[in-house]
Amino acid sequence: MAVDYTQEAPVIEGNYSFRDISDIISKPMETIPDKKYFIALGISLSMFGVGILCWILTFVYGVGKWGNNVPVGWGFDITNFVFWIGIGHAGTLISAILFLFRQRWRTGIARFAEAMTIFAVINAALFPLFHVGRPWLGYWLFPYPNNYKLWVNFTSPLLWDVFAVSTYFIVSLIFWYIGLIPDFASLRERTKNKIKKVIYSIFSLGWRFSHRHWHNYEMIYLILAGFATPLVLSVHTIVSFDFAVSIIPGWHTTIFPPYFVAGAVFSGFAMVQNVLIFIRKIFNMEDIITIDTLEKMNKIIIVTGTMVGYAYGMEFFIAWYSGNPPEQFAFLNRAFGDYAWAYWIMVTCNVVFPQLFWIRKIRRNIIIMFIIGVIVNIGMWFERFVIVVTSLSRDFLPSSWDYFKPTLVDIGILLGSFGFFFTLIILFTKTLPVVSIAEVKAVLKQAQPSHHGEAQNG
């Protein structure tokens, strides 16, 4: 292949006018969903239903319904929590960090990735809430003046999680909403339905596309991006602290913070890539969410996947190098102990398979990249499982060693969390623009200051 480096590759393929862009992106919201949509919604709602049933069982009978035992006090619940928080990370990375780096290819995928962040964080937050055993007392996690004269345990990283995740959720939501305001205004102008018009009008906050509005908008967007960037890093850093501040062998290792962040971005990108493959096909957005964009995402997957591989290698090496017998045992036990199967699933899925993305053809092949994306997420789920369960099941007292086996309720909740996530995504695709109308218009050829062509309609 020959690439011409003298020209900037266009972000959007094809020749679209501003009007065309509005039409394409608004179409899913202006048409009545077809049968396939309801089938997809039905499937994800059924999965969600199973999850609700299992949540109710947990609520009524307590966490004894789970496979957690002594010494494995953290099982599927914390694994799922870390997994879903990780999924959320790609959203802020794409929308905030790539924005600060002025990567214009993020335009087509940022909105969806941000929405995914929000859904994933809601999903994740449920797990620690139920894990505390009495979720109806969940508000005790917040420090507020109370008549028990008790403070929360400020020295616990689990509490820092509460602050980190809730701050992250609020800022992500605001960031997402700010980006939506100009699009709400576009939709308000387009719609002929009176109820929709009222709703869009309320949410567009009186946006009139004036210069002053755009000026303020760009400023607040930049500030929020700058604000969200350290926040997104801090969230998974603090999640890694849940493990790393302890002295459990296999948990306490200084590389955990950057390693968790890299892993989170890795799995999050795989998830964004997976879902976008469907969205661009179903909604005819192949020129907006282009193959080039997907290829760039795959490159990020291989970079972060290799970083994760580096961390695996480093952990293993330093465990040996430390000369610390419990540390050495923890890693040998991971690779060759009872949970060796999980460990090798993790290594193959996270380190070996993504290496296929070295080949350009594979990076640009929709089916193979989809499969690798799925594999990456399986691998990343197992990574958290390996970290949580293998270390705990072999604690310092050999007489209490035990094997963790998930119950049907555990599996049901995991299934339900996917159902919940996909239900929200499916609803999202029909209610809000999955791609930012305003931002895509800004990267069209005719929006560039250097463009000298005929003015186009729209």
Added chain:
Amino acid sequence: MSNTDYTLEYSKKPLPGKVFTIGIILTVIGIALLAIAYSVDYVRASFNIILLFSFVASISLCSIFLIALEYLAGAVWSVPFRRITEFLASLVLILPILALPVLLDLHTPFHWTHLEAIESDPILAGKRPYLNETFFVVRFIVIFILMSLFYWIFTSRSQKQDLSKDQKFTTQNIKFSAIFMLFFAVSMTIIALDWLMSLEPHWYSTIFGVYYFSGSVLAALAVVTLFSVILNEAGYLPKGITEDHYYSLGALMFAFSNFWAYIAFSQFMLIWYANLPEETFWYIQRGEGSWLYVSIGLIFVRFIIPYALLVSQTSKKNPRRLKFVSIWVLAAHFYDLYWLIAPNYSKDNAIFGWIELGVIILATGLIIVVFNLAAKNRNLIPIGDPKLKRAMEFRL
């Protein structure tokens, strides 16, 4: 702004001989100081050679990293500065000379070479398969050969492109960059572990390789920024390099300052919180006597002050500010390496004298001399690079 009118006006001007002379003088003074140091305080001198080596290794290897990063990321704004980065990368070729005094006598700085100590120390004995003299030297040689090879691959293609303007060289370099990154990650880690972490062979930290990397990239960026601004102001670079180009250099320095702080905090926080004696002693040692002030100072010198100096958008575009911050950041990297190395030879209190000063003088001299030698007979910007026109037109 138009994308059709720009034509590159560049004719090679030789660098002023005066600067080269200053570089030579500094190098000679530096060598003399270190030679005297070897006869006066042998132990301290050999630790200072490690300081010198790790400082120059930072700049040279991370300059190659910055070259590869530009190719991989498809960055456009940095193209006019790439030649400067390439010249700095040529410091990789003198690494064996700097390492030689230490390689000839590993016994003085490295406790793990003391066989009598190992006999009574099962933990050190267990590390013997990795920490032994032969393997140490082999690792260094392999890293040196690999890194020099990549240096040659990148720069020779870049040079050929000046004449032929053939785009295929860019494509080739992009491919090599991807492969380079894997070797680079391992090499930086090994250098960090071997030359810095193993000075205290009982101590271990999985993040240490990343720690050295984060500071090293900053150092390389700082020299690139400093040289770019100076050369541009003196008119050695073509017209058209604006504050928009500067901004990106400043922004990267800002980003990596934060990255360093993040990594340094992660390492400290986790060790402090877990409070395991096999890890904490390393930090405790850096809290003894006047080391405490050096350690606290590091937070300010390496993070808080550069952060404050670079946080605003205007400061990232201001050439005077950038020059100052680059020198500051370079000094801070030296400070950081000193903080890593010096507690091993001066346990009770921090000492800083003419020997350490000699390292600074020698490193400065070497950077100037090698840069001048590399720049001789070469263009100061990659005139054949297909992205150059876009790069000169780059606006934020």
